[in-house]
Amino acid sequence: MGNKESYQLEISGARFYEDNFVPALFKNWAKRIVKELNLKESDHLLDIACGTGIVARTAKGSITNKIKITGCDMNEGMLKVAEEIDSEINWVKANAENLPFNDDSFEKISCQFGFMFFGNQVEALSEMERVKRKNGKIIIGIWDSIEANEGYFDLLQIIENIGGQNLGSILRSPFNLGDKNEIDKIIKLSKISNYKIETIKEQVEFPSIEHWIDCDVKASPIAEKISGLQYSELRKEAKTKLSKYVADDQKVRFNMSAHIVTIE
Helix, strand or coil: CCCCCCCCCCHHHHHHHHHHHHHHHHHHHHHHHHHHHCCCCCCEEEEECCCCCHHHHHHHHHCCCCCEEEEEECCHHHHHHHHHHCCCCEEEECECCECCCCCCCEEEEEEECCHHHCCCHHHHHHHHHHHEEEEEEEEEEEECCHHHCHHHHHHHHHHHHHHHHHHHHHHHHHHCCCCHHHHHHHHHHCCCCCEEEEEEEEEEEECCHHHHHHHHHHCCHHHHCCCHHHHHHHHHHHHHHCHHHECCCCCEEEEEEEEEEEEC
16 A cells, blocks of 8 residues: 555654644645534544644634544654643544544544555554444545645655655655545445545645755654755755745745545
8 A cells, every 4th residue: 555654753853843844734734624524512523643733723723612622643742742732632642543442432533644654544444433423424634646746746856866766755655545546445445335535625835945845854754864965955956946836925835635535
């Protein structure tokens, strides 16, 4: 099912991720995920692979009265930052393939762009279905292929030219489940029948090309594998070769394509 390079970050990387990557890349998608969940005040939401908690916090802010929210992740650095931002949400270290929750515990379940990294995606789906209450809903966001995400495909060419395919494979990894047929196959193997897969686009915005490059290096495993010289060359090349994504206000904007899986 493709390269599942894990985006495990220490707390410093998790803080950089929250302060920089989340507002640029994940904030608008979190709003979309929460809208699709159609939350009610009586719901208990489980956000799987919650990272630093953008979906959970967005969900909390979308309801007048406080709803019950649990966020789980295997990355302790991410959970530490999530706890620092909002200690009222229940943050739990948990593996998506072995959730530490009782059957029928949650009305709503979300998983924004973490599903691609699970070691056993069929088992993760089965676990989601197990802890979902009857008539509940699961919303999963999965990036489309990197070829369908023009900005990142162009960035990939630069990274591979500078650092080779080994470095490029890290950038490719979030897009490793872009084939809808593969997603469909995984869902069918989990014995889930009532689902749909839609492909949508959402605009992302970085303050500058330099900021975009910093996010995709410092908030990913690339940081541990790229040399200082390669990093300087990457920033230099990106400024020229990615300039088509720079708007008149000097901000970088482009559309990202993702598959949204709805299970009811």
